[in-house]
Amino acid sequence: MPEHGTxxxxxQLPAKHQVLQACRGxxxxxxxLLRGAHxxxxxxxxxxxxxxxxxxxxxxxxASLVRDIDRWITVQLPPAHGAAHVHTExxxxxxxxxxxxxxxxxxxxxxxxxxxxxxxxxxLAELAVGYDDxxxxxxxxxxxxxxxx
Numbered sequence: 001m002p003e004h005g006t007x008x009x010x011x012q013l014p015a016k017h018q019v020l021q022a023c024r025g026x027x028x029x030x031x032x033l034l035r036g037a038h039x040x041x042x043x044x045x046x047x048x049x050x051x052x053x054x055x056x057x058x059x060x061x062x063a064s065l066v067r068d069i070d071r072w073i074t075v076q077l078p079p080a081h082g083a084a085h086v087h088t089e090x091x092x093x094x095x096x097x098x099x100x101x102x103x104x105x106x107x108x109x110x111x112x113x114x115x116x117x118x119x120x121x122x123x124l125a126e127l128a129v130g131y132d133d134x135x136x137x138x139x140x141x142x143x144x145x146x147x148x149x
Contacts, residue, residue: 012076013135016128019095023102032072033095036065040099048107066092073138073145080144087134090145094131101127 014022014034021027023041027034040062047058069092101124108120137143 012139013073013091015135016132019098019131020102020124020128023099024106033069033091036069036072036092037095037099040065040096041102044100044103045107048103062096066090066096068092069095070145070147077138078141080138080141084142084144086144086146087138088146090147091131091134091138094127094134098124098127098131 014031018034019037022034022037025038027038029035043058043062043065047055050058070090073091101120105117105120105124108117134143138145
């Protein structure tokens with residue numbers, strides 16, 4: 001059993017509960033993916049109330065964080081099997097959407113109708129399951145990421 005605070009992972013990538021926790025709290029300092037998830041959520045929260053000029057800057061910062069996550073993953077994971085199917089987006093892009101859906105779900109708590117609130121949380125839950133599946137497949141080498149050989 002890992003110590004309290006020690007990260008449990010799906011293969012070599014953090015599990016969905018760790019990513020979601022990082023989106024809402026302080027991520028472990030030793031994991032660039034979780035740090036990136038936290039920073040992306042903060043940027044999406046800022047973006048919700050920002051004007052057009054600010055969103056351009058925020059989006060540039062997001063793109064940089066997504067690239068950093070994808071580069072980190074490239075060196076962490078073994079190469080995929082030759083017959084592995086390619087996923088439609090990178091893990092960094094999935095983490096960015098998890099961060100966006102997290103920010104939207106928490107914003108919906110304060111201002112959305114009951115249906116909009118349910119929809120925001122449902123979207124977040126479904127994407128979190130999708131991330132967990134992707135993390136397991138990529139870690140096992142049965143799924144490859146765009147741009148990876």
